[in-house]
Amino acid sequence: MPFSYVSHLYCPKCKKEYSPKEKHQLCECGSPLLVAYDLERLKANLTPEDVQSREPNLWRYHELLPVEDPKNVVSLGEGMTPLIKMPKLGKEMDIPNLYMKDEGIIPTGSFKARGAAVGVSKAKELGVEQLAMPTNGNAGAAWSLYSSRADIKATVVMPKDAPVITRNECAVAGADLYLVDGLISDAGKIVGEAIKAWGLYDASTLKEPYRIEGKKTMGLEIAEQFSWNLPDVILYPTGGGVGLIGIYKALNELKELGWIKGDLPRLVAVQAENCAPIVKAWNERKQESEFWPDSSTIAFGINVPKAIGDFLVLEAVYNTNGCAITVDEDKIVEEQKKVAQLEGSFICPEGAATFLAARRLREEGWIKENETVGALNTGLGVKYPNTVDIEVPVLERNGSLTKK
Amino acid sequence: MPFSYVSHLYCPKCKKEYSPKEKHQLCECGSPLLVAYDLERLKANLTPEDVQSREPNLWRYHELLPVEDPKNVVSLGEGMTPLIKMPKLGKEMDIPNLYMKDEGIIPTGSFKARGAAVGVSKAKELGVEQLAMPTNGNAGAAWSLYSSRADIKATVVMPKDAPVITRNECAVAGADLYLVDGLISDAGKIVGEAIKAWGLYDASTLKEPYRIEGKKTMGLEIAEQFSWNLPDVILYPTGGGVGLIGIYKALNELKELGWIKGDLPRLVAVQAENCAPIVKAWNERKQESEFWPDSSTIAFGINVPKAIGDFLVLEAVYNTNGCAITVDEDKIVEEQKKVAQLEGSFICPEGAATFLAARRLREEGWIKENETVGALNTGLGVKYPNTVDIEVPVLERNGSLTKK
Numbered sequence: 001m002p003f004s005y006v007s008h009l010y011c012p013k014c015k016k017e018y019s020p021k022e023k024h025q026l027c028e029c030g031s032p033l034l035v036a037y038d039l040e041r042l043k044a045n046l047t048p049e050d051v052q053s054r055e056p057n058l059w060r061y062h063e064l065l066p067v068e069d070p071k072n073v074v075s076l077g078e079g080m081t082p083l084i085k086m087p088k089l090g091k092e093m094d095i096p097n098l099y100m101k102d103e104g105i106i107p108t109g110s111f112k113a114r115g116a117a118v119g120v121s122k123a124k125e126l127g128v129e130q131l132a133m134p135t136n137g138n139a140g141a142a143w144s145l146y147s148s149r150a151d152i153k154a155t156v157v158m159p160k161d162a163p164v165i166t167r168n169e170c171a172v173a174g175a176d177l178y179l180v181d182g183l184i185s186d187a188g189k190i191v192g193e194a195i196k197a198w199g200l201y202d203a204s205t206l207k208e209p210y211r212i213e214g215k216k217t218m219g220l221e222i223a224e225q226f227s228w229n230l231p232d233v234i235l236y237p238t239g240g241g242v243g244l245i246g247i248y249k250a251l252n253e254l255k256e257l258g259w260i261k262g263d264l265p266r267l268v269a270v271q272a273e274n275c276a277p278i279v280k281a282w283n284e285r286k287q288e289s290e291f292w293p294d295s296s297t298i299a300f301g302i303n304v305p306k307a308i309g310d311f312l313v314l315e316a317v318y319n320t321n322g323c324a325i326t327v328d329e330d331k332i333v334e335e336q337k338k339v340a341q342l343e344g345s346f347i348c349p350e351g352a353a354t355f356l357a358a359r360r361l362r363e364e365g366w367i368k369e370n371e372t373v374g375a376l377n378t379g380l381g382v383k384y385p386n387t388v389d390i391e392v393p394v395l396e397r398n399g400s401l402t403k404k
Numbered sequence: 405m406p407f408s409y410v411s412h413l414y415c416p417k418c419k420k421e422y423s424p425k426e427k428h429q430l431c432e433c434g435s436p437l438l439v440a441y442d443l444e445r446l447k448a449n450l451t452p453e454d455v456q457s458r459e460p461n462l463w464r465y466h467e468l469l470p471v472e473d474p475k476n477v478v479s480l481g482e483g484m485t486p487l488i489k490m491p492k493l494g495k496e497m498d499i500p501n502l503y504m505k506d507e508g509i510i511p512t513g514s515f516k517a518r519g520a521a522v523g524v525s526k527a528k529e530l531g532v533e534q535l536a537m538p539t540n541g542n543a544g545a546a547w548s549l550y551s552s553r554a555d556i557k558a559t560v561v562m563p564k565d566a567p568v569i570t571r572n573e574c575a576v577a578g579a580d581l582y583l584v585d586g587l588i589s590d591a592g593k594i595v596g597e598a599i600k601a602w603g604l605y606d607a608s609t610l611k612e613p614y615r616i617e618g619k620k621t622m623g624l625e626i627a628e629q630f631s632w633n634l635p636d637v638i639l640y641p642t643g644g645g646v647g648l649i650g651i652y653k654a655l656n657e658l659k660e661l662g663w664i665k666g667d668l669p670r671l672v673a674v675q676a677e678n679c680a681p682i683v684k685a686w687n688e689r690k691q692e693s694e695f696w697p698d699s700s701t702i703a704f705g706i707n708v709p710k711a712i713g714d715f716l717v718l719e720a721v722y723n724t725n726g727c728a729i730t731v732d733e734d735k736i737v738e739e740q741k742k743v744a745q746l747e748g749s750f751i752c753p754e755g756a757a758t759f760l761a762a763r764r765l766r767e768e769g770w771i772k773e774n775e776t777v778g779a780l781n782t783g784l785g786v787k788y789p790n791t792v793d794i795e796v797p798v799l800e801r802n803g804s805l806t807k808k
Binding site (some may be wrong): 005026053055056074075076077078081082083084102104105106107108109145146147148149150155157160164165167168169171172173174177178179180181182186188190191193194197198336337340341342343344345346362380381382383385388389390392394395396397398399400401403 | 443456457461462478479480482484485486487489490506508509510511512513549550551552553554558561564568569571572573575576577578581582583584585590593594595597598601602687740741744745746747748749750754785786787789792793794797798799800801802803804805807
């Protein structure tokens, strides 16, 4: 039994194929590349029960991941994050079967760990010694830390407004870190030039084919955690959109394996009102998005004015009868508090946007009565401490409390 | 099959017994109470294989936990944190079999989640509506968040020098939070008065018997993750010491169940040089510690000048032929960086102190060649961002990188 059933890379636009044994970035035609597996052969050799008896991390799905030699696996134990029921929040929203997949409970505190674990492992397998990437913070932190574990040198450029704590993560990992007085698109241009000039491995979103394979494991785990009976709706905060593309890819692979049946969940791309290129494209029934000028949102991870994989996000939404929706900027922090006070989870603003979207879609009747809904929280609230206002009384050493 | 095999509470000092069906705090004699289980009966009804097929959270050990009705379980999916090998750090320290149990990968980002999950669940089962506690930060955050999920009102008092982010966690959870211009011992006095005056449930360290049961699951999981073949040494950063007491209790319970055999691992209590009451007591072969005046350390979670369970910590250390050791204050941050740069994990200062202790014990020969060593990292580095110095160049929007 091979460790991985990877067969080849292919371009979803021009269909050209590439070998997974060589370094590849984008297709010659400029499109991201996707990873294909020999699912027919795997179907005969693997069952859901096999997977369920393995250790609780994303490598339990190693046959569906691109790393061919287990010695190249760079792992901090990431994956199998909790899927928890949200009964009080769900009651308030009239979604009694509301669940959260909590991607804060993972090394580096965000779902970016999945992409980094698989991406860095495959980079190691391919002999990469130095990589570079732009980031809105969490991806840079994750790739910096996993790269250290893999003895790969990482160069990271992030907007100066990105969450400050993610700088500390890059710095403590020993990455070569720069801030830019601009957005992730500006960081991307700067990184792009350095990559061209110095021949670095480009670890930008979807410019290497393997990050998406890591993100895919969210979909695999959701299916397993729902006992292979999928929810009706899955909501995902969408910046670059790799998670949504990954979940869609995962569900299709599971369908081909015969592990899940019936219609796929309706996939929902959630964006902020001041950065909603995918929502605009979806509203106009377009296949691609346009650059969103002067974007801004407190949910910094989804401040992506133009995603290179936009056409794949839109395809996932169209093909599952999903939708794309914006949320009110000024309600995000309130929703974050609600989740903490009702359910005990301090989620990130991007996660709060996702619950806000669920709330709105139920109000509008798009989510129907008694449908089962899964919402992705993509990271820890503690990585964005400034979203919480605190006023705390300070007592003297011999002070006392006042009864409330 | 009952959900829990809890039988009674008992005092480790005066041996008096109490019922787990009523609220109890300390024993009449002033000692913490411990929880006993009907292990004889459980032995006949549960195997390691049963446990291993369950979901990857600490409730897989529900028979060994005090909550009797599963509907009282308040869970955010905590437990089964990664146990990962640290090959490069271990090579540098000459401990080739060095492992980290990473308690940062858990809801609220610290091992305190375990105590809170089990403590709050049992409080709910006992009908508690309001609880209060002093904290060095992380416990207050965890108890605030789990209390919100359980509809219990939490009052928390923490030193004003405690990690700032833990304030945000308490605040976002809606806890009644106060700071005090002093240490956790001062916070404890203030909380004690309020508890007496208003009849609140006292959730202070070891003043209710159930937090330790949550912490105990670290020991259960370490045993399971080492396939029931325990490491030679387990190191633990020791403030209140509940985790160490819990691990010792867990291992003894597993021994009684016949799931583990042979000598227990040597348990090591790690303290900071400027707050080392347990180490002092151990050096003097005493059974209890004395209050440590003017204590201070960057590893704030272990700044506990006098622990109420000190005699239980010392018992665990003596009975396993372990030791108690201090680490140099000014090497903690350096060790934290080393762990990040070699192994890709951004651990907390308390965790770094633990690795520093392993390093010293190997140098001194107390840890022998080729012994297997497990070190507890008790929380996320991102909760203490100020321990990392960062100097990052800021580029203009159209700037470029300089090759290094």
